[in-house]
Amino acid sequence: MKGFSATESFQYFVEKLQHSWTVVGPIIAADGVCRLQELGEAAARTCPCLPLIPQKKILLPPAELLWSSLEGSNQLHPASLSPAAVALIDVAPCDLYALAYLDQAYTDDPFYQERRQRLLIIGRECSPTTFCHCPPRTAPPPFDLFFAGDDVWCGSELGENVLREFASALVARKDVALPQEYWAGQGAPLPNDLAVRFLQSDADPLWAEVAKRCLSCGACSAACPTCACYDVVDDVSLSGESKRQRVWDNCFFRDHGLVAGGHNFRPDRTARLRFRFEHKYLGFGGQRGISSCVGCGRCQQVCPVEINLAHVLEKLPALEER
Ligand code: SF4
Ligand code: SF4
Numbered sequence: 001m002k003g004f005s006a007t008e009s010f011q012y013f014v015e016k017l018q019h020s021w022t023v024v025g026p027i028i029a030a031d032g033v034c035r036l037q038e039l040g041e042a043a044a045r046t047c048p049c050l051p052l053i054p055q056k057k058i059l060l061p062p063a064e065l066l067w068s069s070l071e072g073s074n075q076l077h078p079a080s081l082s083p084a085a086v087a088l089i090d091v092a093p094c095d096l097y098a099l100a101y102l103d104q105a106y107t108d109d110p111f112y113q114e115r116r117q118r119l120l121i122i123g124r125e126c127s128p129t130t131f132c133h134c135p136p137r138t139a140p141p142p143f144d145l146f147f148a149g150d151d152v153w154c155g156s157e158l159g160e161n162v163l164r165e166f167a168s169a170l171v172a173r174k175d176v177a178l179p180q181e182y183w184a185g186q187g188a189p190l191p192n193d194l195a196v197r198f199l200q201s202d203a204d205p206l207w208a209e210v211a212k213r214c215l216s217c218g219a220c221s222a223a224c225p226t227c228a229c230y231d232v233v234d235d236v237s238l239s240g241e242s243k244r245q246r247v248w249d250n251c252f253f254r255d256h257g258l259v260a261g262g263h264n265f266r267p268d269r270t271a272r273l274r275f276r277f278e279h280k281y282l283g284f285g286g287q288r289g290i291s292s293c294v295g296c297g298r299c300q301q302v303c304p305v306e307i308n309l310a311h312v313l314e315k316l317p318a319l320e321e322r
Pocket of ligand 2: 213214215216217218219220221252299302303304305306307
């Protein structure tokens with residue numbers, strides 16, 4: 001937009017967007033914590049911070065009703081779905097990759113897909129923190145719109161339509177694809193023999209050493225943009241109503257590996273810690289060729305005993321060191 005800075009143009013665009021969309025973005029609250037919040041009428045300024053709890057809380061709420069006997073049928077409970085279309089703005093590249101991961105992991109989930117189809121995703125340039133360790137990447141992340149510097153890119157038909165409707169003066173770059181500098185990770189690549197290292201590290205004392213420090217608080221999983229385990233909980237009340245909910249679960253919790261009959265696949269903290277690491281790097285990778293760690297560093301940021309996933313991985317002995 002001629003006569004306006006890139007920031008002013010973006011702000012103007014967001015204000016127009018608010019007429020039709022519930023606009024949500026990262027805002028630093030009075031307590032100094034960056035959270036995803038709905039922008040109010042005053043159009044609070046977002047900031048390039050990583051929200052402590054990422055966008056999974058919109059797509060997969062911490063608790064949601066799946067079914068209630070009061071509905072009189074076995075249908076999924078529609079009231080638990082957010083009625084509004086949500087525009088998620090200022091999404092950092094690592095969180096765009098995390099969304100792509102969740103899209104694959106929840107491809108058959110009707111609740112997730114219902115929300116996902118009503119989500120407009122607007123990415124932005126990365127503002128790295130001291131905790132980041134994003135791996136090298138070979139392809140740009142998916143997005144509807146992406147703002148960087150004075151430029152904007154459209155990544156979908158939805159993005160093109162929204163730009164045309166709400167910011168016709170902003171012209172999307174079509175001459176070049178989103179440049180690598182905006183999405184290529186700067187961290188070290190994962191070791192080629194990672195799968196073998198994990199498979200042969202079952203009895204390695206490294207896991208017990210790290211587990212001695214771990215509190216099993218689960219903060220790392222809660223803050224992780226790709227950790228999305230849930231439990232299904234039934235509640236039957238004397239009033240006659242019965243409800244089925246799904247609630248966030250956490251692989252650091254003792255019950256996570258508990259199955260019918262009382263057997264627990266991961267009864268101790270060492271096994272749970274190793275499981276989380278293995279799942280982060282190998283759980284989905286073998287099946288879909290995608291790591292579930294996008295290197296955002298939130299897990300290290302929130303860990304009360306400063307356990308660093310990347311550092312632990314570096315210590316995992318290579319075959320020749322055994
Ligand atoms: S494991 Fe840690 S660094 Fe990797 S995506 Fe999750 S929170 Fe981010
Ligand atoms: S945040 Fe740290 S202490 Fe808590 S479960 Fe995760 S690794 Fe363990």
